[in-house]
Amino acid sequence: MADQPETPPIDELLKGLWRENPVFIHVLGCCPTLAVSNTARNALAMGLATLFVLVGSNAVISSIRKFVPQQVRMASYILVIATFVTIVDYAIQAISLDLYRALGAFIALIVVNCIILGRAEAFASKNTVARSALDGVGMGLGFCLALLCLGVVREVLGYGTLFGVSLFGERYQGWVVMILPSGGFLTFAAWILFANWLRKRGASS
Amino acid sequence: MNGVAAGLPARSETWPMYRSMVGIGLLCGLLLVGAFQITKPIIERNQAEALARAIFQVLPEAASSKTFALGDDGRFTILEGQPVGQTIVYGGYDATGRLVGVAVEAAGMGYQDTIRLLYGYSAENDAIAGIQVLDSKETPGLGDKIQFDPEFLANFARLDVTLAEDGSRLAHDIVSVRHGQKTEAWQIDAITGATVSSNAIANILNKSATRFVPAIRAHLDDFRETE
Numbered sequence: 001m002a003d004q005p006e007t008p009p010i011d012e013l014l015k016g017l018w019r020e021n022p023v024f025i026h027v028l029g030c031c032p033t034l035a036v037s038n039t040a041r042n043a044l045a046m047g048l049a050t051l052f053v054l055v056g057s058n059a060v061i062s063s064i065r066k067f068v069p070q071q072v073r074m075a076s077y078i079l080v081i082a083t084f085v086t087i088v089d090y091a092i093q094a095i096s097l098d099l100y101r102a103l104g105a106f107i108a109l110i111v112v113n114c115i116i117l118g119r120a121e122a123f124a125s126k127n128t129v130a131r132s133a134l135d136g137v138g139m140g141l142g143f144c145l146a147l148l149c150l151g152v153v154r155e156v157l158g159y160g161t162l163f164g165v166s167l168f169g170e171r172y173q174g175w176v177v178m179i180l181p182s183g184g185f186l187t188f189a190a191w192i193l194f195a196n197w198l199r200k201r202g203a204s205s
Numbered sequence: 206m207n208g209v210a211a212g213l214p215a216r217s218e219t220w221p222m223y224r225s226m227v228g229i230g231l232l233c234g235l236l237l238v239g240a241f242q243i244t245k246p247i248i249e250r251n252q253a254e255a256l257a258r259a260i261f262q263v264l265p266e267a268a269s270s271k272t273f274a275l276g277d278d279g280r281f282t283i284l285e286g287q288p289v290g291q292t293i294v295y296g297g298y299d300a301t302g303r304l305v306g307v308a309v310e311a312a313g314m315g316y317q318d319t320i321r322l323l324y325g326y327s328a329e330n331d332a333i334a335g336i337q338v339l340d341s342k343e344t345p346g347l348g349d350k351i352q353f354d355p356e357f358l359a360n361f362a363r364l365d366v367t368l369a370e371d372g373s374r375l376a377h378d379i380v381s382v383r384h385g386q387k388t389e390a391w392q393i394d395a396i397t398g399a400t401v402s403s404n405a406i407a408n409i410l411n412k413s414a415t416r417f418v419p420a421i422r423a424h425l426d427d428f429r430e431t432e
Contacts, residue, residue, distance in 0.1 A: 038345055068225045076229050083233035087240040094247040097255050101340065158346060176398075179346040 012131050016138030022115045023146035024195035029115040033147060034184035036106050040163050043151025044144065045099055046106060049088045051140025053110050054119060056084040058136035062124040077120045078111070085110045115143060150187050154178045255339075256323075259308075260295050263325030263335035266305040267297030273307075273428065279420055281427040294417070296428040297325065304428050306334055307421050311413035315405040318342040320351075324410060326366065326418060328425055332390075333364040333410065348402035357396050357403070365390035366414050373419050381407035 022028045029050075036046040060080050068076045089107045093100045100107070110116065119139055124132040155161060158178035160168045177183045260270045273281040274291035284293065295308040306327040312319055321340040324333050338352045351357060369376045377391040381403045387394040393410075395403035421428075 064225070064229065067221075068229075069221045072222045072226050076225060079226075079229050079233050083236055086237055090240050090244040090248070094244040094251065097251050104342070174346060176346040180344065 009131060009134055012134040013138040016135065016140070016142035017145065018142070020139075021142040021146060021195070022118075022139050023143060024192060025199075026115075026118075027192070028118055029113045029143060030188070032106050032109065032113060033143075033150060034181065034188060036103060037147050037150035037154055037184060037187075038158065038179045039102075039155040039161075040148060040151040041099075042102050043147035045092070046103060047140070047144030047147040049092065049103075049107060050110055050113060050115070050143050051137070052088055053081065053084040053113075054116055054140040054143075055133055055136035056087075057081045057116055058119055058124040058132040059129055060084075061120045062127060062129045062132035065125045073125065074117075074121075077117060077125075081116055081120070082111050115139060146191075149191055150184065153187050153190075154183055158183060259323045259337040259339060260297060260325075262337045263308050263323050264297035264306040264327070265325075265335060266299050267325075268300045269298050270308070271296045271298070275420070280424050281421075294421070304328075304425070307417075307428060309413060309417050309421075310339070311409050313405060313409035313412065315341055316343050316348050316401040320402075320405055320409060322406070322409060324361070324413070326414070326421060328422060330363060331365065331367045333361050333366055333414070336361045336406070336410070343399070343402045348399045350396050350399055351402045351406055354396055357394070360387070360393045363390070364393070364410075366418050367391075368419060368422060372422060375411070375415055375418065379407050379411040379414060 016022065018025075020026065023030070023033050032046055032050070037043045057077070057080050061077055064076070064080075085108065088110065092103065092107060119135060123135050127135070152162065155163075156167060157175045159174050160166060160172035166172075175183075178187065257270065261267055264270075272284045272288070273294050273296055274284040274288065275281055275294065276291075281294065284291070293310070296304060297306050297308060299305050306325045306329075308323055308325045310321065310323050312321040314320070318341070320338060320343070322336050322338045324336040326332075327334040336358070341349065341352065343349045343351060364379065365377065366379070367376045368374065375391075377389070379391055379393065381393040381395045381400075382388075383400075384395055384397045393403060393407050
């Protein structure tokens with residue numbers, strides 16, 4: 001069933017973590033990356049929600065890839081993705097209202113996260129269900145990781161806490177800019193710089 | 206496939222499109238209905254719990270609460286079932302069933318979006334006994350301090366809302382003053398760097414208290430009779 005040259009299945013999982021990391025390498029999905037990474041908790045929740053949608057939509061899209069005509073494939077993908085996003089939306093409301101309020105409109109906006117449609121079009125529509133699901137897990141974890149990288153830095157500097165636990169005691173004066181959108185851009189730029197430096201170093205050695 | 210078929214797709218070409226779109230749509234619809242049905246009771250329970258927590262937060266002495274609807278005649282009656290468009294307030298009672306206060310929901314414009322909050326009115330003290338922000342999108346790190354800054358929230362432990370002599374309005378408007386300049390019991394000490402959000406809270410409270418405190422005060426028995 002392999003429509004592409006055979007690679008070990010575990011590779012589909014691992015590539016999303018670093019080599020093809022959706023945020024740091026592909027620079028996709030920047031909108032939620034910047035907006036919902038002001039605390040580590042929000043970042044983790046957003047990452048997990050996206051992970052779930054990515055795995056679900058990749059698996060379903062892969063399983064229907066032979067039945068869906070070319071002309072309507074995008075519409076079908078969006079339908080499937082929107083369904084999973086709405087399920088996640090309900091699930092988060094059921095799990096925690098506080099979390100739901102913190103994530104706000106960004107849960108619904110997972111529908112237009114280009115990582116998800118990107119993986120559907122570039123990978124799930126050409127590969128087996130198992131491989132697509134693995135790809136979804138890998139890319140989802142990569143997205144999660146990237147959001148956490150930003151979230152941890154911004155929360156520690158901005159609030160002086162990590163996952164709500166105070167690190168520096170009461171006297172720490174929060175670095176407010178890090179919690180605001182501009183802090184997202186600063187942190188994002190710093191991480192991209194770091195990622196590119198790592199990649200360059202890996203390529204030259 | 207050429208000529209006529211390219212310009213005007215044959216039935217055999219469009220059929221798979223309809224089939225797949227309708228099929229996927231139906232399946233997705235079923236999945237959504239399922240997810241909605243499963244989560245609906247949980248979400249409603251969460252919302253009710255969040256409201257109950259907020260009521261006990263703004264009326265610290267309360268042990269139980271009852272929901273009241275404000276009628277056209279200005280009287281409060283116990284509400285059975287779900288509210289449909291009425292104005293709702295919550296009576297809070299201590300363990301012995303004594304009325305300790307009334308919790309009222311209020312909303313108004315903040316810095317970025319509507320702020321919704323719940324405040325507790327204690328008739329015994331002629332004061333607001335506490336507030337809890339239910340919903341706000343104030344700037345993180347600055348305006349959102351209205352939700353949890355202990356110094357700011359201390360303003361509302363006993364914020365004076367004594368009525369004027371004729372009982373129709375507040376004796377003093379609730380106002381916010383610059384940080385550290387609070388001198389009167391009806392003033393709110395604003396948060397430095399969050400003046401707009403602090404003012405918004407004062408305005409919301411003032412507007413709502415001007416309407417509800419006289420109404421509640423005039424019909425306190427409505428809340429007591431149900432004990």
